[in-house]
Amino acid sequence: MESSNFANTNVSSNVVKSTYSSRQIVSDEIISINKETHSEALIALTAGFPSDSLTEEEIEAKVVSVVGGIEQINYILIRNHIITKWRDNVSNWVTKDTFVDVIPERFSDLLDSAYHYLLSHGYINFGVALAIKDRILAKPSKGRVIIIGAGLAGLAAARQLMSFGFEAIVLEGRNRAGGRVYTKKMEGGNTVAAADLGGSVLTGTLGNPLGFLAQQLSYTLHKVRDQCPLYRADGKQAQARNLSGCCSWSGIRGFTRGFWCCDD
Numbered sequence: 001m002e003s004s005n006f007a008n009t010n011v012s013s014n015v016v017k018s019t020y021s022s023r024q025i026v027s028d029e030i031i032s033i034n035k036e037t038h039s040e041a042l043i044a045l046t047a048g049f050p051s052d053s054l055t056e057e058e059i060e061a062k063v064v065s066v067v068g069g070i071e072q073i074n075y076i077l078i079r080n081h082i083i084t085k086w087r088d089n090v091s092n093w094v095t096k097d098t099f100v101d102v103i104p105e106r107f108s109d110l111l112d113s114a115y116h117y118l119l120s121h122g123y124i125n126f127g128v129a130l131a132i133k134d135r136i137l138a139k140p141s142k143g144r145v146i147i148i149g150a151g152l153a154g155l156a157a158a159r160q161l162m163s164f165g166f167e168a169i170v171l172e173g174r175n176r177a178g179g180r181v182y183t184k185k186m187e188g189g190n191t192v193a194a195a196d197l198g199g200s201v202l203t204g205t206l207g208n209p210l211g212f213l214a215q216q217l218s219y220t221l222h223k224v225r226d227q228c229p230l231y232r233a234d235g236k237q238a239q240a241r242n243l244s245g246c247c248s249w250s251g252i253r254g255f256t257r258g259f260w261c262c263d264d
């Protein structure tokens with residue numbers, strides 16, 4: 001677990017506040033970014049953003065000066081566009097400058113607001129890609145945060161805090177990181193194998209942050225197939241009973257996960 005000092009010069013000090021500036025855009029104009037507003041709204045939906053309203057968290061962060069109305073519509077269009085742009089290549093660090101050509105100057109306050117909100121709340125530019133790690137510098141500029149538990153949540157929180165310029169110290173009760181994710185390596189005879197004793201399946205890849213980490217690490221994802229045999233302790237394959245009536249199948253966003261009923 002990395003717990004050394006990090007700071008990010010590219011994350012400005014107002015990132016953590018993510019509050020819309022008091023300068024209000026007085027305009028009836030709805031911004032035209034591109035023709036993909038519908039598909040960008042669908043992508044934002046997979047990140048948990050409703051297509052035509054703000055989340056409670058955005059309202060609390062005061063991303064717009066007035067909730068409702070044209071300013072909010074424009075903010076949503078810009079926010080959806082930024083998310084989509086980062087999702088195009090999650091191994092990149094998307095900068096605000098990326099958008100100056102497509103978002104007119106008069107909407108720069110909304111661009112600031114949306115970009116800082118998404119960055120500070122971990123919707124863009126997160127993970128383990130080199131371009132993202134490179135933004136983390138050796139000396140933290142902010143305070144020290146102690147995180148209890150080196151499971152997925154603790155490790156992700158530590159990394160995110162480090163990218164904001166905090167020093168993160170992770171305290172773990174066990175003698176290993178990973179928490180409920182644990183791959184056990186086994187050797188016997190001439191055979192080496194590994195088995196996941198905890199979390200192992202990404203249930204859905206659309207918007208799943210673990211799916212982005214897999215992309216950043218260039219890991220190949222394998223489908224959990226319809227044919228997913230279970231093995232008994234003696235290494236023999238368990239025989240499936242008459243599957244109708246006792247098994248359920250669920251296809252979830254590209255993944256098919258089979259639940260087998262076995263007679264032993």
Ligand SMILES: Cc1cc2nc3c(=O)[nH]c(=O)nc-3n(C[C@H](O)[C@H](O)[C@H](O)COP(=O)(O)OP(=O)(O)OC[C@H]3O[C@@H](n4cnc5c(N)ncnc54)[C@H](O)[C@@H]3O)c2cc1C
Pocket residue numbers: 148149150151152153154171172173174177178179180181197198199200201202203
């Ligand atoms: C058998 C199994 C199969 C699973 N399969 C899947 C799957 O296929 N797909 C999926 O998405 N999810 C799966 N999950 C769930 C997934 O593993 C968890 O949701 C996820 O790992 C939880 O991460 P976490 O960081 O929130 O908590 P944890 O992984 O539980 O991490 C918490 C960490 O905090 C430490 N800790 C707790 N209290 C203290 C303390 N007081 N001081 C110091 N350290 C402390 C613990 O030791 C632990 O390391 C599975 C879970 C199990 C058990």
